[in-house]
Amino acid sequence: MSAITNRRERERAQRHQLIITAARELAEAEGWEAVTTRRLAERVEYSQPVLYSHFDGKDAILRAVAIEGFGELAVRLRDARPATPEPPQALHAVCRAYLEFAAEHPALYQAMFVLPTDVKFAHAETPPPLRAGFDEFVNCFRPDNPRRELFAEVTWSALHGMAALSAGGRIRPDGQTERLDLLVTQIAGSR
Amino acid sequence: MSAITNRRERERAQRHQLIITAARELAEAEGWEAVTTRRLAERVEYSQPVLYSHFDGKDAILRAVAIEGFGELAVRLRDARPATPEPPQALHAVCRAYLEFAAEHPALYQAMFVLPTDVKFAHAETPPPLRAGFDEFVNCFRPDNPRRELFAEVTWSALHGMAALSAGGRIRPDGQTERLDLLVTQIAGSR
DNA sequence: CTATCACTTCTAGCGCCGCTAGATTTTGAG
DNA sequence: CTCAAAATCTAGCGGCGCTAGAAGTGATAG
Numbered sequence: 001m002s003a004i005t006n007r008r009e010r011e012r013a014q015r016h017q018l019i020i021t022a023a024r025e026l027a028e029a030e031g032w033e034a035v036t037t038r039r040l041a042e043r044v045e046y047s048q049p050v051l052y053s054h055f056d057g058k059d060a061i062l063r064a065v066a067i068e069g070f071g072e073l074a075v076r077l078r079d080a081r082p083a084t085p086e087p088p089q090a091l092h093a094v095c096r097a098y099l100e101f102a103a104e105h106p107a108l109y110q111a112m113f114v115l116p117t118d119v120k121f122a123h124a125e126t127p128p129p130l131r132a133g134f135d136e137f138v139n140c141f142r143p144d145n146p147r148r149e150l151f152a153e154v155t156w157s158a159l160h161g162m163a164a165l166s167a168g169g170r171i172r173p174d175g176q177t178e179r180l181d182l183l184v185t186q187i188a189g190s191r
Numbered sequence: 192m193s194a195i196t197n198r199r200e201r202e203r204a205q206r207h208q209l210i211i212t213a214a215r216e217l218a219e220a221e222g223w224e225a226v227t228t229r230r231l232a233e234r235v236e237y238s239q240p241v242l243y244s245h246f247d248g249k250d251a252i253l254r255a256v257a258i259e260g261f262g263e264l265a266v267r268l269r270d271a272r273p274a275t276p277e278p279p280q281a282l283h284a285v286c287r288a289y290l291e292f293a294a295e296h297p298a299l300y301q302a303m304f305v306l307p308t309d310v311k312f313a314h315a316e317t318p319p320p321l322r323a324g325f326d327e328f329v330n331c332f333r334p335d336n337p338r339r340e341l342f343a344e345v346t347w348s349a350l351h352g353m354a355a356l357s358a359g360g361r362i363r364p365d366g367q368t369e370r371l372d373l374l375v376t377q378i379a380g381s382r
Numbered sequence: 383c384t385a386t387c388a389c390t391t392c393t394a395g396c397g398c399c400g401c402t403a404g405a406t407t408t409t410g411a412g
Numbered sequence: 413c414t415c416a417a418a419a420t421c422t423a424g425c426g427g428c429g430c431t432a433g434a435a436g437t438g439a440t441a442g
Contacts, residue, residue, distance in 0.1 A: 008389095033307075037429060047392050049431075058429065113361060114305065116224075121361040147373070153362060154353075154370050154377070158345065161352030170304060170312040171344060179345050182338070186345070186377045199418095228400060238421050240402075249400065 016054050018044050024065045027107035032062075032115065063119060066111040071129040073112070076101050077136035088188040091140040095159055095180055102163035103176075109167065113160055140188075151187065158183050207245050209235050215256045218298035223253075223306065254310060257302040262320040264303070267292050268327035279379040282331040286350055286371055293354035294367075300358065304351055331379075342378065349374050 022043045026035050037058055041048040055061045080097030081090050102109040111117075120126050137155050141148035162179055165171040213234045217226050228249055232239040246252045271288030272281050293300040302308075311317050328346050332339035353370055356362040 036427080038427080048429085049393095050391070052430070053390085113356070114359070116359070121356075122363050150366070150369055150373055153366070154349065154373050157352030157356055157362065157370065158349035158374075159352065160356055161348030161350065162345075164355060165304070165312075165348055165351055168305070168307070171348065172313050175341070175344070178341055179348065182341055182345050183349075227398080229398085239400085240422095241420070243401070244419085 012054075015044070015046075015050075019051060019054055019061060020064045020068060023061050024068070024108060024111075027065070027111070028105065032107060032110060035062075059118075062111055062115065063117060065108065066115075066117060066119060067127055067129075069105070069108045069112045070127055070133060072108075073098070073101050074129040074133040074136070077133055081136055081140065087141060088184060091137075091155070091188050092180070092184045094136055094140055095155065095184055098156075098159050099163055099176060099180060102159075102167065106167045109163060114164060155183070155187055158187075203245075206235070206237075206241075210242060210245055210252060211255045211259060214252050215259070215299060215302075218256070218302070219296065223298060223301065226253075250309075253302055253306065254308060256299065257306075257308060257310060258318055258320070260296070260299045260303045261318055261324060263299075264289070264292050265320040265324040265327070268324055272327055272331065278332060279375060282328075282346070282379050283371070283375045285327055285331055286346065286375055289347075289350050290354055290367060290371060293350075293358065297358050300354060305355060346374070346378055349378075 019040065023035055023040055026039065026043060035058075037048050037051055040061070041051055044050075051061070055064065076097050077094050080093045082093060119130075121130065134152060134156065137152035138148050140155075141151050145151065162171070162176060162183075166173050166176055210231065214226055214231055217230065217234060226249075228239050228242055231252070232242055235241075242252070246255065267288050268285050271284045273284060310321075312321065325343060325347065328343035329339050331346075332342050336342065353362070353367060353374075357364050357367055
């Protein structure tokens with residue numbers, strides 16, 4: 001492989017990332033309904049068909065943004081979980097980090113967990129960062145708890161509900177902290 | 192007001208409902224992305240502009256479907272809650288009814304709680320049936336519990352999370368019952 | 383140095399979308 | 413039967429996702 005081909009591939013990879021970033025920024029700034037192939041092409045300063053040489057279509061761009069988000073969320077949750085796996089505190093920290101992530105990047109969160117997708121969840125083809133993020137919840141429960149996966153599912157569901165209803169203006173946006181505290185108390189606090 | 196005008200208004204109201212029903216059926220059959228003004232007009236056997244004499248636009252049709260859903264959900268939850276307000280059982284029954292409703296009418300549920308909307312939640316202009324549905328959750332908790340509204344919010348959020356993640360293929364679709372049982376146990380089961 | 387050719391990128395356009403202006407048809411009163 | 417008003421439709425605008433084929437670009441063989 002020649003040096004020239006090499007440079008080309010590097011530039012191509014850069015442009016690939018540029019498209020993903022542009023889509024994400026445009027979505028955060030104006031919502032996903034404003035992310036059209038025309039506006040995206042204009043933003044990356046190429047014509048529309050160039051997008052299709054990188055992605056199979058608009059859905060694939062959205063999927064790429066979501067996958068980027070899964071990686072960032074996993075890191076965020078990992079950093080939030082303290083070394084000591086003392087259930088209530090660890091769980092509270094990870095849950096708070098999750099809600100903060102959703103609130104800070106509403107459009108990204110929407111691409112990951114709300115918009116239609118064909119990304120496989122809880123499946124062999126699940127992107128590793130997504131599984132890693134889920135495991136952060138699992139690891140908030142004692143290893144001897146045979147139902148820790150189930151606890152993690154319920155916790156994650158509850159957090160998603162709070163994040164989604166809040167982002168959609170369907171629940172008091174303040175009071176998120178109170179809800180978080182109550183959730184953690186109830187999930188971790190008894191049997 | 193003449194008898195003729197009267198008849199006209201009756202027919203007009205019928206057509207209004209026909210549009211709502213057609214939109215809902217089409218969405219349940221093929222998803223909301225298949226609900227276009229052209230297909231909807233064809234289905235009700237009128238031209239497109241007729242839709243706009245009944246609704247301000249596609250979003251308003253969607254909103255009308257959602258509001259119809261709020262009424263049906265409130266009835267469903269009310270019928271599910273047993274007269275005896277014994278917390279765990281009543282809560283379990285109402286929660287199960289909620290998840291069943293979401294699973295039976297995925298597109299309707301999506302219109303109500305997932306798709307963008309300007310329906311006001313937790314607000315003075317909230318549609319009464321929506322508030323009534325929420326109150327069914329509140330009433331699952333003891334009246335002397337000063338935080339029963341908060342408990343209801345967390346419960347509802349958790350249920351929405353389960354329903355939405357399940358409908359979006361983002362969580363094991365089986366196991367919904369296990370998750371429900373665990374949720375109710377944790378929310379109602381400890382002090 | 384130039385001709386070639388593969389590769390990259392763009393222009394232009396298809397069928398569909400939500401929505402609307404203005405023409406046309408239908409209706410019921412006089 | 414006439415005719416204005418009301419109801420409804422035809423036709424079209426600008427924008428959407430996507431793509432075929434034209435045009436441009438640059439490395440390489442002669």
